[in-house]
Amino acid sequence: MTARIVVAGGGPAGLAAAAVAGRAGADVLLLEERPEAGGQLRYRAQPVEFDSGGVESPALLAARLQAAAIEGGAEIRAGAVVAGWFPGNEVLVVEGPRATRVAADALIVATGSTDLPYPFPGATLPGVFSARGLQVLLNTHRVRPGRRVAVIGGGDEAEEIINDAVLAGCEIVWSGIAPASFLRAEGPDAVSAIVVGQDRHEVDAIAIAVGRQPDAALATMAGTPVGFAAELGGYTPSLNDRLASGIPGLFVAGDAAGVGSVAAAIAEGHLAGLGAAHSLGLIDAARVDEALAARGPELRWRAAVRSSMSPTFAQPYE
Amino acid sequence: MSDANRSTGGHGAGRLTEHPTLGPHVNALSVTMIFDGQPIEACDGEPIAAALLAAGVRVLRTMPRSGDPRGGYCMIGRCADCAMIVDGEPNVLTCVTLVREGMVVQTQHGLGEVAWGIPEAAK
Numbered sequence: 001m002t003a004r005i006v007v008a009g010g011g012p013a014g015l016a017a018a019a020v021a022g023r024a025g026a027d028v029l030l031l032e033e034r035p036e037a038g039g040q041l042r043y044r045a046q047p048v049e050f051d052s053g054g055v056e057s058p059a060l061l062a063a064r065l066q067a068a069a070i071e072g073g074a075e076i077r078a079g080a081v082v083a084g085w086f087p088g089n090e091v092l093v094v095e096g097p098r099a100t101r102v103a104a105d106a107l108i109v110a111t112g113s114t115d116l117p118y119p120f121p122g123a124t125l126p127g128v129f130s131a132r133g134l135q136v137l138l139n140t141h142r143v144r145p146g147r148r149v150a151v152i153g154g155g156d157e158a159e160e161i162i163n164d165a166v167l168a169g170c171e172i173v174w175s176g177i178a179p180a181s182f183l184r185a186e187g188p189d190a191v192s193a194i195v196v197g198q199d200r201h202e203v204d205a206i207a208i209a210v211g212r213q214p215d216a217a218l219a220t221m222a223g224t225p226v227g228f229a230a231e232l233g234g235y236t237p238s239l240n241d242r243l244a245s246g247i248p249g250l251f252v253a254g255d256a257a258g259v260g261s262v263a264a265a266i267a268e269g270h271l272a273g274l275g276a277a278h279s280l281g282l283i284d285a286a287r288v289d290e291a292l293a294a295r296g297p298e299l300r301w302r303a304a305v306r307s308s309m310s311p312t313f314a315q316p317y318e
Numbered sequence: 319m320s321d322a323n324r325s326t327g328g329h330g331a332g333r334l335t336e337h338p339t340l341g342p343h344v345n346a347l348s349v350t351m352i353f354d355g356q357p358i359e360a361c362d363g364e365p366i367a368a369a370l371l372a373a374g375v376r377v378l379r380t381m382p383r384s385g386d387p388r389g390g391y392c393m394i395g396r397c398a399d400c401a402m403i404v405d406g407e408p409n410v411l412t413c414v415t416l417v418r419e420g421m422v423v424q425t426q427h428g429l430g431e432v433a434w435g436i437p438e439a440a441k
Contacts, residue, residue, distance in 0.1 A: 033395075035416075045340055114396065124399075126376040126389020127329075133393035138334065141368035142343040145390075147330025168334055189387050190329075190376035204329035 011039020013254025022072030122185030146204025227309025
């Protein structure tokens with residue numbers, strides 16, 4: 001019986017893991033909740049940068065990663081939500097109205113990240129979106145929900161959504177970061193203005209771009225200890241160098257293991273795929289050691305941050 | 319409901335048929351759904367919420383008790399701000415539910431008309 005590796009999440013980390021695990025001889029099933037795999041690469045418009053200096057369009061990179069996964073022998077099931085975990089790395093998969101349990105000898109959690117919220121008066125009004133939500137509307141659905149946009153946030157995520165909104169023909173009326181007590185979105189039924197301190201700006205949409213946090217609920221549900229690392233986006237699963245979680249056969253890679261770059265997600269997917277294959281006896285330890293030695297600065301930094309987190313809580317789900 | 323809904327021109331909602339880096343959007347307006355009794359054109363296979371927002375609709379649901387409006391937030395099927403009544407079924411996440419010809423979509427007020435055994439005080 002061939003060893004079965006299940007990959008939860010079909011973004012850059014999951015696709016990279018699936019390709020490697022498949023090539024190592026595992027029977028790989030990749031489960032992706034969206035209608036097609038690619039994850040963040042399906043809604044981001046700006047080119048992805050690599051340490052080598054290369055850049056690639058997100059759409060082309062998604063296609064290339066998906067082709068590699070399929071060529072490696074992985075089965076990709078889209079429209080499949082991994083909704084739960086049972087001991088022994090059995091996962092609950094929800095597809096439409098159906099829920100089934102899928103057994104796995106090893107599980108790679110590559111479920112990415114979610115946008116951080118930023119509560120302020122009026123933030124729930126129609127027309128206020130997470131940065132990612134506005135990106136999905138503009139870049140995937142090609143829908144502009146409004147023309148005059150305010151962007152709350154000051155980092156890379158804010159810069160990216162500002163660029164995307166401008167390319168979509170929006171006008172950036174205001175952008176920046178202010179304490180929530182200084183902000184107010186006004187309606188009445190949908191957002192028409194944002195008040196920042198004493199200044200009032202008319203807007204049609206607001207994007208909240210204050211950062212992302214790991215979405216590792218599947219790993220946490222399985223009992224993976226969690227630490228807090230602001231540099232990685234907040235609550236982050238505690239993993240060893242090989243991205244193993246301490247739950248036998250459960251590995252975490254990509255944004256779910258700490259918010260970072262696309263290049264890091266791909267490299268960690270690669271490493272987790274090797275780790276999972278090795279844990280099932282499909283490849284030698286030397287292959288994993290080789291990948292560890294070849295890690296670049298971002299992966300080493302991520303591992304160092306994760307190793308120095310204090311555990312926050314235990315999950316006694318027995 | 320105020321004029322905030324449907325005013326495509328007023329708040330600049332619309333479709334991005336051309337884009338400087340993503341290229342042309344080739345999906346045609348080939349299906350019609352009914353929203354609160356009015357026909358709305360949509361692209362086959364796009365999420366209901368995207369079609370509504372493109373058409374200038376801003377309020378998708380109102381919350382139980384407060385009646386506060388919601389009009390979509392995460393667009394990835396996590397926050398439920400886009401939950402609407404679709405073909406009679408409430409709490410359908412319209413940002414990840416695709417349009418089909420003839421779909422009947424309604425603004426969901428509160429928990430929707432089907433609310434099994436929920437005490438009045440909780441509605």
